[in-house]
Amino acid sequence: MNDSLILRTSAPLLLWLALAVSIFIVLRGHNAPGGGFLGGLIASAGILLYAIAHGRDRAMRRMRMAPVGLCGIGLLAALASGLLGFVTPDTPYLTHRWWFPGGGLALGTTIVFDLGVYLAVVGTVTAMFLPLLRK
Amino acid sequence: METLLAIAIGAVVTASVYLFLSRDLLRMLIGFILFGTSVNLAILLAGRIGPIRPPLVDPGAAALEAAANPLPQALILTAIVIGFGLTAFALVLVLKGHEALGTTSAEDMGEAEPVAATAPSTALPAPHRKAA
């Protein structure tokens, strides 16, 4: 890649922006357009941009973890989110639980599941495409 | 409207199959992506095009009313991501193949299944005339 000062300067900013937006998209996904798949893709796009600007190795270092590790965590999170379904005998696996702390807020294990999807998508996309970039 | 979309999908399928049949693996890959896109559109169409409101339950309402069909959308959403993963996998394979064999032509990558190599005929020789 040709060095571009603008890109190099803006990439870290854009990375944080992309990550923030992606988390927001995941969190609101249950009630408005968004969700784990979309959020994961947006986060991946941010990381990819950063990798293009600063090189693959720096991007890998900033992730602090091998991309497949993210995949694993995501899968485990999604798997674990369904375990609470076993608490009551007549509900099957992946029956989500909800907690209503008041003020119209509803927190469910669905959010854990969606975050799992998010991490799996980020892990997959980065695992596949970071190696394609030149150092 | 639906008819026109069906025709457009047919056009994308035609282009994708034409690319699919190319000898060049990269073109095949593009054909593969286009094929996936056309299938996604076909699922959308098969779920019928009705109201264009997104399938979001209005605040205050309990059930979805007069909105687009959510079911095909859920199917397509995962299909897009899965197709994306598959494409990426295929792309890495093409790259590795090019790295190892120096070609992106499927016909030249003959190592796994050699076309020209003919195994020796396994026809049995004449029966023994003398019993053992």
Next chain:
Amino acid sequence: MVDAPSWLLLAPLALAALAAVVAAFLPPRTAALLGAATAAAGFACYLAGLLALSEGGRITAPLMAVPSLGIGGGLAADGLSLLFAMLITGIGALIFLYSSAYLAHDPRLRRLAVMLLAFMLAMLGSVTADDVIVLFVFWEVTSLTSFFLVGFNHQDKGARQAALQALLVTGGGGLALLAGLVLVSSAAGTTSISGILAAREAVLAHPAAGPAMLLVILGCFTKSAQVPFHFWLPNAMAAPTPVSAYLHSATMVKLGVYLLARFNPLYQDEAAWQAILTWGGLATTATGAFLALRETDLKRVLAYTTVTGLGTLTMLIGIAPAQAAIAAVTFLIVHAFYKAALFLVAGIVDHETGQRDISRLGGLGRSMPLTAAAAVLAALSMAGLPPFVGFVAKELVYEVKIEGGDLAAVLLAVGFLVNAAMVAIAGVLSLRLFFGPLRPTPKAPHDPGFAMLAGPLLLAVLGLLAGSLPGLLGARLVDPAATAILGRPADAALALWHGLNPVLALSAATVAAGALLFVCWGRLVPRLRGLAFIDLLGPAAAYERGLAWTIATAERCTRAIQHGSLRGYLRTLFAVTAVAVLATLLFRGGLALPAFDPTGLDARALAFIGLIVGAVASATAPTVFIAVISMGLVGFATAIIFLVFGAPDVAFTQFAVETLLVVIFAAALVHLPIRRRSRRTGPERATDAVIAAATGLATTLLLLAVLATPYDRRLADWFGAESFPAAHGRNVVNVILVDFRALDTLGEITVLALAAFAVTALLRRGQEGKTP
């Protein structure tokens, strides 16, 4: 109707099964002797059953019922079954005894004993089964055990090929038999053999009655080595001699005859049945006799005479009169006695002299007198001389032929020549081998021990005794069996002396002609062997060509279908799919072409244009890079379509994916040759375009057909209604993904993760290769 306890039928099978398992852990010789004891015990059971049998009665026992498949199962034994079962166990006992000495110092004797026990079990099951499916299973097991026994010397390539040939011929016939049995039992509405015979009218009235009969005959003809399937039997002589004597002379090859006899009550009045059996049998006798005269190898000579014997049996079943059935049963017993005896003698000669070529043997009688005695007695029976039982049988056969109506002349002429040949061969096997000048052999000949002599001597003497007392044989053995063949009571008046009649004259003439042939044998054989065209034109050559053709065709098919060209696979795949969809829509209905309605169009249709333009541009792009850009156009147009048709989630995902794809492709193309043009030739482009257009057309028409059908909204409405109350989510798409169908989503991200793992492993391997 039940004459004897059912355990008499079950015990021999159970004993054989148990003995086969136990024998596998015994010392070889003990294993063979256990086999002899098992067979003898089985013989005792069947004998007890026969003695307890009333006229026309049968013994039944339950076995192998599978009600869920409509298989009633069960064993049943009438006179015919018991006769076969006694031959199998009786001769079997002698064979086991003989084997224990024949392979005395061979560690493979244990394997032989186990295989023979398994074979005996299958044979007994076949002849006592009262259910066609049970019968078929046992029938196939006999083919399988025969395969292993013929290929016993598995280091020998010839033995392996002979085993394969026997398996392919009898196994192929077995398939025909299965088809025939299924047709017959579906016509009869039962798989029980007695039920099928009882439902005679229904079976014969069935539309597929003719093919069913032909298939059954085909199965029996292959098993019993009838022309044109006779060629496998001489080759099967690659088996050890006790096996040849047992399987390929006395028992297994008679299984086809057994089944023909079993189904004779069903078909005996059918003209086709009579014609095929009579003429097929006659052709087989002639072929066997002629080919036997071309051979000098002891076992192959015997094999061809066995073919003749089997042909005689088939022919006799095909000839309608009651006397023929009696003749068939009598000949069956006689043949089993003398042919088994002669095979065992041949084995002794081979074993003791190391020589099997008749033309190099002679004068053995001085050094092996007991063997010579057995050979002469058996040969006299084979030649049909009085007072041997062979004489009784031959008289009967001639009598039947004389009464054979219009066919009498042909039957008699062929029968006369065949019998003369048999007389000559009987002479060769006894006089030439054991008398006259002694010829040097690889080993010094001497009589073998008791175990090997017991069989041939006992069988030969039995032939003499039975001939002297034919009435006993008739009342106890022949009548019940002939009754079963005819389906009505038969009374055999077996006698040694019928008085001076044309039959006796014919017999005398036969012996005279045979004697003449015997004298000329030494000069005749080389002449007949010289006729090489017979080897080239026979069915054996056809089998070889057929096998080679099958293998070559399979290879060609594999090369045509599994050609290894990805492009070729895809062309086939798309062409077949397009044709299948279009043909279904055109010919099976469902084609729906809506009228074009411009009022329904709005600005959203512009996105479709983007779709089409992008598709055309990517297909016709001169370089890959332009194709990638065009692909991006299609992707964004698709995203817009999703957006304007109320699918924002999908649209945003599509946007994100499309962006990533284009960027990533661009990154990947740095590594790849992007400017190269497509290398398809003009005609290839044309056919590809046709296939692509057909697929596209099929897709469009299919979608239009789908749109013309009413849409079932239940599922969509349920999700819409339940999303917020049950899952507390207002975005129905997301609720479906993470809650209602969460398990599916879990599966999908698992697939994604696996793809990521695979890519990581793939890339890492490459890097390790580069930097060791």
